[in-house]
Amino acid sequence: MPYTTLISATDLAKNIRDTNWVVLDCRHDLANPDAGRSAYAAGHIPGAQFADVETDLSDKSPGPHGEFRGRHPLPERNAFTETLRRWGVTHSSQVVAYDAHGGMFAARLWWMLRWIGHESAAVLDGGLQAWQALGLPLSTEPATRPRGNVEPHSSRMLTVSAGEVLTNLSNPTRTVIDARAPDRFRGENETLDPVGGHIPGAINRFFKNNLQEDGRFKPADQLRSEFSALVTVPQATIMQCGSGVTACHNLLAMEVAGLSGAVLYPGSWSEWCADPAHPVATGS
Structure with missing residues (x-):
């Protein structure tokens, strides 16, 4: 398998x-x-x-x-x-x-x-x-492989645009979850987010909350319980972060939990805040 x-x-x-x-x-x-x-x-x-x-x-x-x-x-x-x-x-x-x-x-x-x-x-x-x-070795030799032949197929992973996120503000049918650290979500980290804050109505789920102290993912049942407290319908959930990278951690955690179907907003906060017409919320 x-x-x-x-x-x-x-x-x-x-x-x-x-x-x-x-x-x-x-x-x-x-x-x-x-x-x-x-x-x-x-x-x-x-x-x-x-x-x-x-x-x-x-x-x-x-x-x-x-x-x-x-x-x-x-x-x-x-x-x-x-x-x-x-x-x-x-x-x-x-x-x-x-x-x-x-x-x-x-x-x-x-x-x-x-x-x-x-x-x-x-x-x-x-x-x-x-x-x-585990005491396993590392290598400093660059690796190469023969060229592959993979082909794209139908995708199970979907995305939404900034326009769709904006529409959701006036007709909220989806839950938006932000994977950034809490200080960035609140608008307090000017180094990574010159324009601070978050999409109005978004929920903060820092990606590191998916992990145990040893850096491994929490058990599936624990992740399921934690995400179920935030999400009613996985398919009606939009995952975002600073630039569409760490949001994928929450998507993976939901998949581990058996809660498939959430979508990614690839542009995330970096795209959203670049348009002054987009509303911004700050604080918790």
Whole structure:
């Protein structure tokens, strides 16, 4: 059976030499875009390739009318598929994404794989720390693979636009959940959010609340209980964050909990607050 949400370091180690498995290192630092690639060069899981959040998992070109689409807009589906082929992903590949940040960046790659219809995608539970805690080795050798042939399929992961979020304010049929840290949600972090605050009516669910103290995800039943207190209908839930990255962590947590169907607002706060016509709320 494929892994479709999380995978343990033990199970990854058992399959690390399987040529049908593709491992991708998603380490990143929002304040230092070069940090992830430097960390990869210093030591990564053997056979892993580097997935750059800024270039491989985003396309920062403006929208069709020159509009700003946020700090990490999604690439076109076909362009992302081409990136996956470069990494050697085939239609039957088991893809495993990891980082060293509780899955906050690896979850973005997991979501994007599901977005193009590739179901066999999982995040390493506990990240690189879980791998190292088992005494497993790291490599400094860059990894390459033969070109893959993956094709995009029907997507189970849907998105909404800023316009749809705006419409929801006047006709609130969906719950908006913001994955940013509480200080950013309240509008108190000018470093990451020069325009502070949140979408009116949004609920704050910091992505780190999905994790246990050891950095692994909470058990499914605990996540189900916590999200059920916020969400009545998963399919009527919009996930957002600063730029559509950490929102995917909440989407993964809901999938682990068996609460499928929430959608992503890719532009998130960075796109929303760039338009002065959009209303902004501050505080708790």
